[in-house]
Amino acid sequence: MKTRIGFSPLLPLLWAAALVLGAIGAAADGAPDSLARKALVLEVRGVIGPAMASYVADSIAEAQTRDAELVILRMDTPGGLDPSMRSIIQSIAASSVPVVGYVAPTGARAASAGTYILYACQIAAMAPGTNLGAATPVRLGGLPTPKPASEPENEEGARDGTQDAGSASSPEPSDAKERKLINDAAAYIRALASLHGRNADWAERAVREGASLSAEEALEAHVIDLMAPSLETLLRAIDGRAVRLGETRVVLDTSDLEPIERRPDWKTRLLAVIGHPNVAYILMLVGIYGLIYEFSNPGAVLPGTLGTLSLLLALYAFQVLPINYAGVGLIILGLALMAMELITPSFGALGLGGIAAFILGSLILIDSDAPALGISLPLVLGLALFSALVIFLALGLALRAHRRPVTTGAEELAGAQGEVVGGFPGSGSVRLHGEIWSASSDRPIVPGTRIRVVRRDGLRLTVEPIHTSPTKASKPS
Structure with a gap:
């Protein structure tokens, strides 16, 4: 049995009533x-x-x-x-x-x-x-420059x-x-x-x-x-x-x-808050950081959306503030250098340059000497310190990863230890990481002897014995 879905005849009447009530309310509010x-x-x-x-x-x-x-x-x-x-x-x-x-x-x-x-x-x-x-x-x-104090006769x-x-x-x-x-x-x-x-x-x-x-x-x-x-x-x-x-x-x-x-x-108060130099500055940074995160992690959606919205609000504020666009350029350059430091670590060179450009651009961003229109120096230094901490944390993690021994790929086999299955001198086979590998050695090695991989040539390993007594009861690697 098919069910037919249609519009209720009351629906247009309800829409019309809502429009009439809204118009009456607007007229009453604007009276x-x-x-x-x-x-x-x-x-x-x-x-x-x-x-x-x-x-x-x-x-x-x-x-x-x-x-x-x-x-x-x-x-x-x-x-x-x-x-x-x-x-x-x-x-x-x-x-x-x-x-x-x-x-x-x-x-x-x-x-x-x-x-x-x-x-x-x-x-x-x-x-x-x-x-x-x-x-x-x-x-x-x-x-x-104010008049020198040595002219008191004109003070009155x-x-x-x-x-x-x-x-x-x-x-x-x-x-x-x-x-x-x-x-x-x-x-x-x-x-x-x-x-x-x-x-x-x-x-x-x-x-x-x-x-x-x-x-x-x-x-x-x-x-x-x-x-x-x-x-x-x-x-x-x-x-x-x-x-x-x-x-x-x-x-x-x-x-x-x-x-x-x-x-x-509320609209006036909101626009006044957005137009404050400190708020506009924070919105710009949130926007840039959000877009950087979105581009480096496609599909996250929320950082990109929040970043775009924040950047548009910052642009609104900047078009009513006396902005020095050299400052904007230095800030963007500083953030780009810091992002490059995170992506391709240069052990601090890009990061320190980015922090310097970021601080300098922030200080000259507002083209006015009026204190009310300036960006708070503690805010600039706080954000720069936060960015520096993020960069140095990332550098520390990168150095730790660089010093850690290789655990995957062909490079990981060099130095790995296994056990002789048979053969040698010449060609033989060894058990390594639970797998049987073809191997070669110019020394006689009896089965059960622990060996160390010297190098890998394609699918063949070159091995040498570890000078310990063979143990047939030893568990395979």
């Missing part, structure tokens, strides 16, 4: 609940990268869609990537909702890219015990920003490319300062000389608009202030605003 009389608080913490730029842009767009009264960027950042910083500034400039930059809590900082973002905000505020500055593009080779002018930014005390960039990029950065931050009437001279010094200020000094130098120890104090302090939004001026009404925090979602 813009009003944020009227609310301030959207965003956390800008850690390195400024593509994930952070996307988070800020999406949040500002949400604030505009849901009619928020204010957006507050609560900042604590060592800086980050120039494209991501400019993307955040463009989102702030295009926003129809006022944006407040707030460096908090106590101990936080708005260094490097954070200084630019703070200057771009309609209101710039800092909590006590915070600082900003050091806005030189550090990927150009680090901060310029440097602090309040009244010193001429183009004076002779400003260190000159070392080459044409560096001059062009620093001049561009200086012009950019001066333009941001002029938007909201802040101290443009000190802003330029922060770029050209890496100057920094505490919150109190920044307020005195008109770099920021106010100091506030808490979010509630900040909202009360900016109430009634007029800010510029595009071509219009808006008076803030913040006395009774309710702050609502919008934290990064």
Whole structure:
């Protein structure tokens, strides 16, 4: 009896119901609940990268869609990537909702890219015990040499920003490319300062000389608009202030605003983790090691799959980080030399060269002097030490195998011991490893005598007696 299998007529209805429910759920999730009389608080913490730029842009767009009264960027950042910083500034400039930059809590900082973002905000505020500055593009080779301490007469002018930014005390960039990029950065931050009437001279010094200020000094130098120890104090302090939004001026009404925090979602946090230099570095190594293992042991599948996935994630991170591709090349060369050491042992020559190339490539992998974008030196040394231990362990096993006597093949027969069956002098036969072999010897040897193989010629052995008394009762080998 044949059984006919077909689709139930209810199946299309179930699919349609699932689609309708999914659409209703998506519409409900995306429904813009009003944020009227609310301030959207965003956390800008850690390195400024593509994930952070996307988070800020999406949040500002949400604030505009849901009619928020204010957006507050609560900042604590060592800086980050120039494209991501400019993307955040463009989102702030295009926003129809006022944006407040707030460096908090106590101990936080708005260094490097954070200084630019703070200057771009309609209101710039800092909590006590915070600082900003050091806005030189550090990927150009680090901060310029600071002014010698022997010029105290200019200290006060440097602090309040009244010193001429183009004076002779400003260190000159070392080459044409560096001059062009620093001049561009200086012009950019001066333009941001002029938007909201802040101290443009000190802003330029922060770029050209890496100057920094505490919150109190920044307020005195008109770099920021106010100091506030808490979010509630900040909202009360900016109430009634007029800010510029595009071509219009808006008076803030913040006395009774309710702050609502919008934290990064899981996707933003995941991309931020993947984009961290240390994580990207580990992913690259896992990817390369996984592919090496897969190619040397075809069919393992899991190492190859894991290696490919890790390498693709590392490539994503590298395309948003300032990568020195000479460093990538040295790392790959180092790993290749170490793999060759394992495959064709050179008693340390390839392995040591690979370790040296691996460490050097790791140290120059990130093309930036910013500490937040560097790869941890203990991590580099730890991975190099691990690779060295693997190589030396493999070398030890190879040397032990090299010194071990041969146990198979034709070479193993030389020196092997057996027992005479008959014949000799001349041709005869011997029992060796449980087999009867044809043998020859120019000496008379009686049956039962123990013999030693001198050499092998094809299927015939040349043997010599071992000088012990023959034992007929001896067990055959």
